[in-house]
Each structure stands twice: as structure tokens, then as C-alpha cells.
Amino acid sequence: MPVTPGPGPARPGPQSVERALAVLDAVADADRPVGAKALARELGCALSTVYHLTGPLLDRGYLVRTVEGYAPGPRVPALHRSHQRHHGFGAGTGELLGRLRRATGAEAYHTAYRDGLITVVDTTAPVTDTGHPFTPGPEPRAHATAHGKALLAALPRPLRRRYLAEHGMARFTERTITGAERFEAEVDRVRGQGFAVSVGEADLAYTCLAVALPDRGDGIVHALSVSLPTVEFGRRQGGIRAALTRAVPGFPTLPES
CATH class of the missing domain: 1.10.10.10 (Winged helix-like DNA-binding domain superfamily/Winged helix DNA-binding domain)
Known part of the structure; x- marks a missing residue:
């Protein structure tokens, strides 16, 4: 047998x-x-x-x-450095985030959209802060974050709709936008004012502000953002918006080939 x-x-x-x-x-x-x-x-x-x-x-x-x-x-951080090198990021981006952190007193982030994915590329938040809501890696809550809104607002409507259809619009708090038409109205607001805000939409305890960066010609949409406790947002939003605006010209350009 x-x-x-x-x-x-x-x-x-x-x-x-x-x-x-x-x-x-x-x-x-x-x-x-x-x-x-x-x-x-x-x-x-x-x-x-x-x-x-x-x-x-x-x-x-x-x-x-x-x-x-x-x-x-030890191979893992080497992969991260390789990722930054291949996409034209590097020490200049980290230094810019550090300056933004010092100027605002809030954690700063670089995020990017590429090929249908939104990623938190880098942040000033300590790696030991495991309770922080925005960490490097794929961003599963883009529609509920300021950086996600800024990146999606920079896309053509068909690409934006495709992204939302593929990734969904889950509700994380009672403030999360979960409807496509309401999100389009939010996109219009972001484009009109030149920055995006998420007040407790991904996490009630945190508010974030973001600006999309000018096109670098690399096929990637980039954004700078900061996050702070929601209870501090009202009195600090003006200064943080100004600091974000000042930081935009300092984003590294692509190296010449």
C-alpha cells in the first residue's frame, strides 16, 4: 500500500x-x-x-x-536606508523634519503617495513611543489623517476615488469622514486653503496638519505634516501652519542624474 x-x-x-x-x-x-x-x-x-x-x-x-x-x-535599518536612497530621500529630509520639530514643538512627518499606496516615510517621533498613532510604514488610515488628505487632494479625482475604493474609509472615531461625497468636499477645502487638518479623526487624542509638496518630477506625491495633542490645537494652529509653510522650500530636490 x-x-x-x-x-x-x-x-x-x-x-x-x-x-x-x-x-x-x-x-x-x-x-x-x-x-x-x-x-x-x-x-x-x-x-x-x-x-x-x-x-x-x-x-x-x-x-x-x-x-x-x-x-x-541589523538588515532591517539597512533596508530603510536603501529605500530612502532609491527615492531621493536621505539626511536632508531628516534634518528638515528635525527643524520643523524644533520650530513647532510637535512631532513632524514625511509621507508619500506612490503607485496606489500611502506611506509614512519618516518621523521625529521616538521609536520607543509605541503609543504614537503615526509610525513609519504603510498608512492604513489615510482618509482620516491630515497627511492622507493632503496627498489625496493632490491626486486626480479618478486616482483618488480608486484609492478610497481599494483601501476603504473605515471609521476610527466619531469624527472620521466615511462618505465619498463628503470626502470630496473636504478635498475642495484642502485645495482652497492650501493645507489639510484632521482633528481627532484617526485618534481623538491627536490632531494633525499637513501640506502637500510641489511636484519633484519623480512620480511620487510628498507631504510634510505635524501632529499634536488635540487639546493644544486651538491655541497653536496658527504658528504650526506658518512653520509648515516655511518648511516646504527646504524639502530636498532630486539629485541630478
């Missing part, structure tokens, strides 16, 4: 790649190192599969193993 092979470790292929990326996401999103058993539960796979997936990630420096579990490895 032929023997049917039992389930073994994940084989190389698309599913294995997806699971390896899921491991990286799980470790990156955690506040502390993640154990192998916890990863197996999160991925819904066998413990042996976790060891199979993490082996190459450890070898290549994407993960490190500590006494508590897996943590991001």
Missing part, C-alpha cells in the same frame, strides 16, 4: 514567501521579542514551519534571536 507523506516543513514557493513575510511583519509589529510558539499561533502553522521560515531570515540578518524570542535584525 502506498504511503501518503505527512505534512512537513514549508516548501519553497509563493506560500513560503508569504509566510516568511508574515513572520517579519509579526516581529516588526510587536512591542517585544516574539517567541516561536507565539508566531506559530499567529500564523496558524506548525512550530517546525516557524523554525523552517526563520532560519534564512536569521542567516541573512533580517531577524535576531534573543532569550525572549525573535526581534528585527
Whole structure:
């Protein structure tokens, strides 16, 4: 009688790649190192599969193993620097955000839209501030943030509608705009006044202001923004808007090819 092979470790292929990326996401999103058993539960796979997936990630420096579990490895910041280099960002952008942070007393951000995705590229918020609502990486709440509004307002209407249809308009607080027509009215307001505001739409405790940057000819839409506690917004909004406006000309231009 032929023997049917039992389930073994994940084989190389698309599913294995997806699971390896899921491991990286799980470790990156955690506040502390993640154990192998916890990863197996999160991925819904066998413990042996976790060891199979993490082996190459450890070898290549994407993960490190500590006494508590897996943590991001030294290759991760190198990827971030590579991302900035390939897209024409770098030390100049970080320095600009630092100046904006000092001028406003509020955390500053660089965000970008490219190929249907909105990303928080960089921020002055400390990496240890895990409670901060806006962190580097994909922005899942763009329609509820000032930087998302500024970027979407800079797009042609068909691209904006496509983005909202693909990513949805989830409600995060009672102030979140969740209707397409109301969002278009907000876009008109952003274009008319030259800046975007989100007062507690993504997180009731935070308000953010943003301005889209002039086209650099790189196919990417960029924005600068700041966030501050909502309770401080009323008395500080004028100074913060002025500081954002002054910061725009300082955004690095593309290096000449």
C-alpha cells in the first residue's frame, strides 16, 4: 500500500514567501521579542514551519534571536536606508523634519503617495513611543489623517476615488469622514486653503496638519505634516501652519542624474 507523506516543513514557493513575510511583519509589529510558539499561533502553522521560515531570515540578518524570542535584525535599518536612497530621500529630509520639530514643538512627518499606496516615510517621533498613532510604514488610515488628505487632494479625482475604493474609509472615531461625497468636499477645502487638518479623526487624542509638496518630477506625491495633542490645537494652529509653510522650500530636490 502506498504511503501518503505527512505534512512537513514549508516548501519553497509563493506560500513560503508569504509566510516568511508574515513572520517579519509579526516581529516588526510587536512591542517585544516574539517567541516561536507565539508566531506559530499567529500564523496558524506548525512550530517546525516557524523554525523552517526563520532560519534564512536569521542567516541573512533580517531577524535576531534573543532569550525572549525573535526581534528585527541589523538588515532591517539597512533596508530603510536603501529605500530612502532609491527615492531621493536621505539626511536632508531628516534634518528638515528635525527643524520643523524644533520650530513647532510637535512631532513632524514625511509621507508619500506612490503607485496606489500611502506611506509614512519618516518621523521625529521616538521609536520607543509605541503609543504614537503615526509610525513609519504603510498608512492604513489615510482618509482620516491630515497627511492622507493632503496627498489625496493632490491626486486626480479618478486616482483618488480608486484609492478610497481599494483601501476603504473605515471609521476610527466619531469624527472620521466615511462618505465619498463628503470626502470630496473636504478635498475642495484642502485645495482652497492650501493645507489639510484632521482633528481627532484617526485618534481623538491627536490632531494633525499637513501640506502637500510641489511636484519633484519623480512620480511620487510628498507631504510634510505635524501632529499634536488635540487639546493644544486651538491655541497653536496658527504658528504650526506658518512653520509648515516655511518648511516646504527646504524639502530636498532630486539629485541630478
